Amino acid sequence: MSQDTHQAQTSSKQAPKRSNWYLLTGLLFGLILGLMYALVINPATQHDAIPANLKQANQDEYRSIIAQVYAATGNLERAKLRLELLEDQDAVHTLGVQAQRALANGNAEEARALALLAYVLQSETNPVFSPASTPTIQFIPTQTLPLPSATP
Amino acid sequence: MTDRTRRLIFFFIAIAAGTALGIALGWGVFPAKSADTSPRTLRIDFKTDYVLMVAELYQIDGDIALAVERLSYIDETDPVGLVNQAVDYAQEHTYAPEDLQLMLTLFSSVNSLLAQSG
Numbered sequence: 001m002s003q004d005t006h007q008a009q010t011s012s013k014q015a016p017k018r019s020n021w022y023l024l025t026g027l028l029f030g031l032i033l034g035l036m037y038a039l040v041i042n043p044a045t046q047h048d049a050i051p052a053n054l055k056q057a058n059q060d061e062y063r064s065i066i067a068q069v070y071a072a073t074g075n076l077e078r079a080k081l082r083l084e085l086l087e088d089q090d091a092v093h094t095l096g097v098q099a100q101r102a103l104a105n106g107n108a109e110e111a112r113a114l115a116l117l118a119y120v121l122q123s124e125t126n127p128v129f130s131p132a133s134t135p136t137i138q139f140i141p142t143q144t145l146p147l148p149s150a151t152p
Numbered sequence: 153m154t155d156r157t158r159r160l161i162f163f164f165i166a167i168a169a170g171t172a173l174g175i176a177l178g179w180g181v182f183p184a185k186s187a188d189t190s191p192r193t194l195r196i197d198f199k200t201d202y203v204l205m206v207a208e209l210y211q212i213d214g215d216i217a218l219a220v221e222r223l224s225y226i227d228e229t230d231p232v233g234l235v236n237q238a239v240d241y242a243q244e245h246t247y248a249p250e251d252l253q254l255m256l257t258l259f260s261s262v263n264s265l266l267a268q269s270g
Contacts, residue, residue: 022159026166033167034174044179049189051198058191061225062202069205072212082201 052087059086060098067095067113070120079117092122191226196241199226203238204247207254216261223262232266235259 038044051062063086070079088094099114194202203223210219223231239255247255 022163023166026163027170027173030167030170030172031174031177032170034171034176035178036174037171038175038178039182046189046193048195049193049198050195053189054191054194055189058189058225062191065202065205065209065222065225069208073208082205085198 051085062086063095063098064102064110064114067117068110070117071113076120080121083117083121092118092125095121194226196237197245199234200238200241200247202226203235203255203258204242204251207251207258210258210261211254216265219258220262220265232259232263235262 051059054062063083066079066082069082070076083091086094095114095118099111099118102108102111102114191199191202202225206219206222209222210216220231223234227234235255235258239252239259242252242255
């Protein structure tokens with residue numbers, strides 16, 4: 001028997017060469033499992049959120065507390081710095097809308113505080129509306145608050 | 153070891169590697185859903201400022217039960233721990249003495265309230 005024939009016969013008896021696609025399949029399957037676990041079952045929780053990252057309802061509560069503190073202490077600079085953390089596009093408008101919502105829900109004290117802060121901030125940007133006196137004035141919010149007029 | 157056994161072992165190793173990669177991607181690379189963040193995840197300086205706000209209101213209204221309710225916005229389960237953490241942070245970062253005093257007063261009152269009810 002020649003060497004070539006022997007090699008041919010030996011080759012034909014060897015198992016056919018298998019692909020390694022099963023490794024890729026396993027890897028993909030594991031990747032899907034890992035992603036499901038990390039994103040759905042046990043997502044990472046952050047511990048460095050800023051107030052602007054909070055859910056809308058939580059932002060409203062945060063804003064409400066800021067307004068109540070301002071109504072109690074009169075510290076406008078601190079209130080402004082705290083409001084900036086919420087990154088509202090129009091803080092006066094947002095405060096006004098929230099005040100109306102609070103009033104509609106029967107939270108008169110909260111509505112009063114929100115409306116007061118909105119009024120004082122609006123007075124700062126629009127000097128025509130000068131504040132009456134100290135920040136702790138008895139301010140009764142109306143059902144429809146004056147919104148900042150659009151600049152022509 | 154047969155060929156089939158070896159392939160099976162490598163298959164499970166590939167699954168394990170894929171899982172590890174998926175977890176690393178899910179936790180490290182893809183950002184957390186920032187629009188769905190709860191107050192509990194606020195950074196410590198913002199938590200401290202919130203506690204200060206509660207302390208300021210408590211100084212005015214003297215309502216400790218309401219103060220505890222306000223603190224539950226951040227931590228429902230351990231308001232004392234929250235205020236304690238805030239006081240520690242404030243002391244480390246040399247907050248104004250009057251602010252620190254407000255928080256210490258709040259801490260004392262919350263502690264007393266929960267000690268009485270507990």
